[in-house]
Amino acid sequence: MENTIIEVKHVTKSLGGHTVLSDINFQVPNGSVFGILGPNGSGKITLLRILLGLIVHDTGEVKVLGQNPLSMTREDKNGIGFVLEDHGLNERLTAYQNIDFFAQVYGLAKEKRRDRILEMLDKVDLSSYIKKPVGTFSKGMKQRLSLARALIHEPRILFLDEPTSNLDPEGTVYIRNLILRLSREAGITIYINSHDLDEVERICSRIVIMKHGNIMLQGVIADLLRQNNQTTLEVKLEENESFPELENLLSSLSYVSNFKIEKEVAFIELNDDSSRLLLFNALTQNSIPIKEITQIKNSLEDLYISIVKEEEHHEVQ
Amino acid sequence: MRFNDIVAVAKRELLVITNYKFLFLFTYLVSFYVGTYLSMAYTNLIPDPQIRIDTYLAFFFLSTEIVFSWVLSTLQVQDYMRQRCMETILATPLSLTSILLGKSLAIFILSYIPSLFCVIIVFLQANWPLGLATLILPSSPGWILFFISPVLLFGTICINTLLLMYLNHSMGSLIVNFSVYLLIFRAGAHSSSGISPAVLGGYIMGLLCVFLLSYIGLKFLRKERIVLAL
Numbered sequence: 001m002e003n004t005i006i007e008v009k010h011v012t013k014s015l016g017g018h019t020v021l022s023d024i025n026f027q028v029p030n031g032s033v034f035g036i037l038g039p040n041g042s043g044k045i046t047l048l049r050i051l052l053g054l055i056v057h058d059t060g061e062v063k064v065l066g067q068n069p070l071s072m073t074r075e076d077k078n079g080i081g082f083v084l085e086d087h088g089l090n091e092r093l094t095a096y097q098n099i100d101f102f103a104q105v106y107g108l109a110k111e112k113r114r115d116r117i118l119e120m121l122d123k124v125d126l127s128s129y130i131k132k133p134v135g136t137f138s139k140g141m142k143q144r145l146s147l148a149r150a151l152i153h154e155p156r157i158l159f160l161d162e163p164t165s166n167l168d169p170e171g172t173v174y175i176r177n178l179i180l181r182l183s184r185e186a187g188i189t190i191y192i193n194s195h196d197l198d199e200v201e202r203i204c205s206r207i208v209i210m211k212h213g214n215i216m217l218q219g220v221i222a223d224l225l226r227q228n229n230q231t232t233l234e235v236k237l238e239e240n241e242s243f244p245e246l247e248n249l250l251s252s253l254s255y256v257s258n259f260k261i262e263k264e265v266a267f268i269e270l271n272d273d274s275s276r277l278l279l280f281n282a283l284t285q286n287s288i289p290i291k292e293i294t295q296i297k298n299s300l301e302d303l304y305i306s307i308v309k310e311e312e313h314h315e316v317q
Numbered sequence: 318m319r320f321n322d323i324v325a326v327a328k329r330e331l332l333v334i335t336n337y338k339f340l341f342l343f344t345y346l347v348s349f350y351v352g353t354y355l356s357m358a359y360t361n362l363i364p365d366p367q368i369r370i371d372t373y374l375a376f377f378f379l380s381t382e383i384v385f386s387w388v389l390s391t392l393q394v395q396d397y398m399r400q401r402c403m404e405t406i407l408a409t410p411l412s413l414t415s416i417l418l419g420k421s422l423a424i425f426i427l428s429y430i431p432s433l434f435c436v437i438i439v440f441l442q443a444n445w446p447l448g449l450a451t452l453i454l455p456s457s458p459g460w461i462l463f464f465i466s467p468v469l470l471f472g473t474i475c476i477n478t479l480l481l482m483y484l485n486h487s488m489g490s491l492i493v494n495f496s497v498y499l500l501i502f503r504a505g506a507h508s509s510s511g512i513s514p515a516v517l518g519g520y521i522m523g524l525l526c527v528f529l530l531s532y533i534g535l536k537f538l539r540k541e542r543i544v545l546a547l
Contacts, residue, residue: 015545052408055541077410088405090396092336093329104325105409 005030005157005189006051011060013046013213020046021213024060028206033183033190035204037197037304043213044193045085048161051191052082065156078106081155081188085162087146091135095126098134099149106153120148124178140171147178157189158182164199172199179203201300209307216307224303231273232296235266238289249286253279267296322411326419327426333396334389334427344388345431352381352432374436379466382432386474389424394481403482407540414535417482421474428474429467465524472527479534482543 006028013021021043028034036044049055050062053069062069067076089098096117103113121127124144134142143163150158163179164172180203182188194200200207201221208218217224237243243261250259250268255275259268270279276295283290335341356376363369397403406416 049544053540054404054408054544056539074410082405082408084405084408086401086404088402090329090333090400090402092333092396092400097329097332101325101329102409104328105322105411107321107410 003030004028005065006034006191007061007063008047008051009061011047011050011057011062013043013050013055013057015046019213021050021057024213024215026208026215026218028189028191031183031187031189032206033179033192033204035192035194035200035207036210037194037200037207038210039195039308041212042210044195044210045161046213047210048084048159048191048193052080052159053077074107078153079156080159081150081153081157082159083143083146083150083161083163085165087142089134089142089145089149092133094131094133095121095137095145096130098145099152102149103152108153116152120152121145123151124148138171140167140174143167143171143175144178147175151182154186155188157191159191159193161193162196163192163194164196165194176203197299197301197304207300209304211308217303221300225300231270231276233268233270233276233279234292234294234296235268235283235290236264236292237266238291240264242289245286246283246288249282249288253282255279319415322415323419323422326411326416327422330393330420330423331426334393334423337392337396340392344392345385348381348384348388349435351384352377352379355380374440375466377439378432378436379470381435382428382466382470383473385432386424386428386470387477389427390420390474390477390481393420393424394478404544407543413538413540417475417478417535420478421471424474424478425467425471428470469524469527472524472531475531476527476534479531479538483534483538483546 004027006026008024008026011021011024012019024043024047036047038044046055050057051064051069053072056070064072065076065079067073093101099117099120100113103117108116118127118130121130124147126141126145126148129137129141134145137145147163160179164175167175176199179190179192183190190203192200192204204221206218206220207224209216235246237246243264243266246266247259247261250256250266255271255278257269257271259266261267268279270276280293356373359376360369360373363372407413
């Protein structure tokens with residue numbers, strides 16, 4: 001794919017005799033916001049370290065900006081920005097000193113450096129904290145400063161590891177909006193490692209769901225939700241006495257994949273969206289007194305849990 | 318490896334270490350005391366007072382800077398571990414050689430300059446009121462230590478930093494420092510009567526060992542090794 005900025009092909013990695021990544025394949029299109037989802041120990045961090053050239057993969061091929069991260073030139077590396085979970089700032093140094101170091105490392109000319117640092121600090125609303133030691137900052141401020149640090153050299157791709165973990169709601173919203181702004185306005189490709197489903201659903205356009213070093217699912221979020229179009233209906237009846245009758249009916253219908261009755265409400269899962277009409281007909285033909293039917297929208301969380309649980313079910317078997 | 322990278326790393330290290338003001342001062346006082354004690358112990362038996370004072374000065378200089386550099390290297394790497402900055406720095410375009418040389422350069426400057434300053438004060442004290450220290454080349458064997466010490470010191474700091482990055486603790490660097498001490502003081506004990514080829518050969522061998530170890534260490538050091546040790 002010509003428009004691909006990250007390419008991972010058949011990558012495996014073992015650490016201490018344990019397979020951490022197993023045959024990983026995916027591509028990240030240029031300009032997209034890409035999310036890697038997975039529980040702790042799923043291999044997300046190892047994968048990120050491979051993409052940053054910190055760890056060597058055992059087999060397969062990895063390309064970031066068209067180059068192997070291990071043999072990248074300085075110019076290629078200048079196209080990459082990153083914020084790891086440990087923000088990488090020295091708490092004894094001031095905000096300015098911390099960013100100035102990275103500006104030097106990325107080769108920013110001395111005369112440009114100061115203006116660029118001030119511009120970045122202004123962008124993350126920290127311009128009044130330039131001379132304050134980072135140790136006095138809140139977690140949200142450190143995260144914003146890390147983003148300023150990662151963007152100081154105008155990278156083409158930004159890797160973020162759990163960008164909103166441990167932040168208060170205000171800080172979370174700020175970082176989310178900043179990420180979206182970077183993607184829309186600056187056209188930066190953003191790669192996010194996260195286990196926060198809500199965050200990924202709000203920010204990312206494409207995702208990979210990982211578990212135990214394997215890719216369980218990948219694709220565009222909207223498509224995945226559409227493909228996994230198991231429809232869930234919430235049904236309330238006029239008379240509660242009719243629930244046993246409804247239970248008998250639902251048990252006999254082949255297009256009903258699952259159902260449960262809780263506190264005078266029936267939750268009915270259908271195999272697909274088109275079965276809604278069939279169910280409605282069956283309910284009216286059997287004179288079930290319907291009070292209200294509501295369709296519950298599938299979320300990424302439902303999809304994620306169904307995948308992770310399905311996997312656990314296979315493991316038990 | 319770029320010179321600017323080494324300077325950038327060294328500048329950051331200087332800022333970080335000098336930020337530990339109390340610890341920095343305390344370390345220096347301990348190094349000064351240890352340096353004074355060890356130098357006196359080793360030069361006490363030299364019969365000629367002029368050679369004794371000159372050798373004392375050289376030993377004092379080396380002891381102080383080596384103790385100081387070891388403590389600072391440990392402090393520096395521990396600071397990295399605590400602040401968890403290492404992984405971020407390793408992921409930048411900086412090479413491992415630049416990181417190592419930059420860190421070592423900062424420790425070298427912080428160990429060498431204060432030690433030299435102290436030696437100058439001690440020398441002036443000995444020269445003016447006592448009229449003992451003249452340091453006339455080549456009669457004083459202490460001179461050779463002044464010439465060799467910066468190179469030896471820089472090599473030792475490099476090994477210290479390498480070992481600390483490899484092993485994530487300071488035991489390895491303690492062994493290296495102890496070995497350098499042994500080398501200096503054993504050679505010093507033989508140098509009380511003047512510069513002999515054996516003493517000179519010993520120091521040159523020591524230097525070669527230090528740089529060979531640094532080279533081998535750097536050759537086999539991988540970012541993965543450091544990242545996984547963090």
